[in-house]
Amino acid sequence: PPPPWGYSKENGPDRWHETYPLAKGNNQSPIAILTKDVFKDPVLLPWFTGYDPGASKTIKNTGKTCRIAFDDTFDRSVLRGGPLQGIYRLRQLHIHWGSTDDKGSEHVVDATRYAGEIHVVHWYSKYSNYADAVRKPDGVVILAILLQIGKTPKPEMKRILEEIHNIKTKGKEAPFPNFDPSILFPKNRSYWTYQGSFTTPPCEECVTWILLKEPIIVSEDQMEMLRSLSSKSADEPHCPLADNWRPLQPLNNRMVRTPCQ
Numbered sequence: 001p002p003p004p005w006g007y008s009k010e011n012g013p014d015r016w017h018e019t020y021p022l023a024k025g026n027n028q029s030p031i032a033i034l035t036k037d038v039f040k041d042p043v044l045l046p047w048f049t050g051y052d053p054g055a056s057k058t059i060k061n062t063g064k065t066c067r068i069a070f071d072d073t074f075d076r077s078v079l080r081g082g083p084l085q086g087i088y089r090l091r092q093l094h095i096h097w098g099s100t101d102d103k104g105s106e107h108v109v110d111a112t113r114y115a116g117e118i119h120v121v122h123w124y125s126k127y128s129n130y131a132d133a134v135r136k137p138d139g140v141v142i143l144a145i146l147l148q149i150g151k152t153p154k155p156e157m158k159r160i161l162e163e164i165h166n167i168k169t170k171g172k173e174a175p176f177p178n179f180d181p182s183i184l185f186p187k188n189r190s191y192w193t194y195q196g197s198f199t200t201p202p203c204e205e206c207v208t209w210i211l212l213k214e215p216i217i218v219s220e221d222q223m224e225m226l227r228s229l230s231s232k233s234a235d236e237p238h239c240p241l242a243d244n245w246r247p248l249q250p251l252n253n254r255m256v257r258t259p260c261q
């Protein structure tokens with residue numbers, strides 16, 4: 001059997017389907033967004049979040065990403081509106097990034113691949129729990145924020161990056177209190193939306209993606225901080241955590257939508 005999934009040659013995206021058959025589904029993510037083919041849909045509304053900073057719990061190096069977990073035992077931090085029918089509960093956020101500035105995002109917009117991509121993961125709280133929600137086509141919403149390298153870094157990223165020194169190796173976790181992820185949002189709330197999947201195994205097709213059009217700016221130093229994380233545990237040789245992004249998947253019979261104006 002293939003080794004535990006990852007992003008290297010022997011356990012990477014091209015082999016995930018050997019263990020996780022859903023990875024070969026027809027509604028996989030990420031995809032290329034071709035802005036000329038996007039459908040302006042008048043039914044699409046603005047999206048809203050109401051996040052309680054007290055819901056943030058910990059930040060962890062999972063060996064595959066840097067992940068912040070939130071208390072999702074009740075409708076404490078929620079996302080609604082946009083393409084959504086109901087209220088979605090914030091569960092975690094994590095980041096995908098590259099070993100160099102020319103790659104790292106999962107979605108690609110008009111042939112531009114960005115330096116990274118933040119995923120803010122929520123689940124439909126009408127379902128009894130997260131495990132149930134991931135078995136439903138409308139079970140999960142991921143709000144995705146593109147990271148672009150620039151001179152004026154987003155100061156709000158500082159809080160996450162200051163914590164990196166505490167979680168250098170795989171498995172390390174640290175308290176991460178009083179954090180409201182909406183401070184990471186760009187000024188412009190415009191978005192593209194489509195139906196897709198998780199971009200890591202088991203790749204369940206339960207995700208309504210809300211990809212923000214405006215990237216946020218991170219500095220070279222901030223990217224180097226992320227790249228200083230190790231994908232291995234403390235008792236193993238350092239192996240830079242980077243290029244934890246999945247290649248583009250076929251759009252097949254799907255439409256990407258955006259609100260009018």
Ligand SMILES: Cc1ccn(O)c(=O)c1
Nearest residue numbers: 094119121142198199200
């Ligand atoms: C639940 C989950 C797991 C991995 N990734 O990348 C996601 O975006 C969401």
Ligand SMILES: [Zn+2]
Nearest residue numbers: 094096119199
């Ligand atoms: Zn992700």
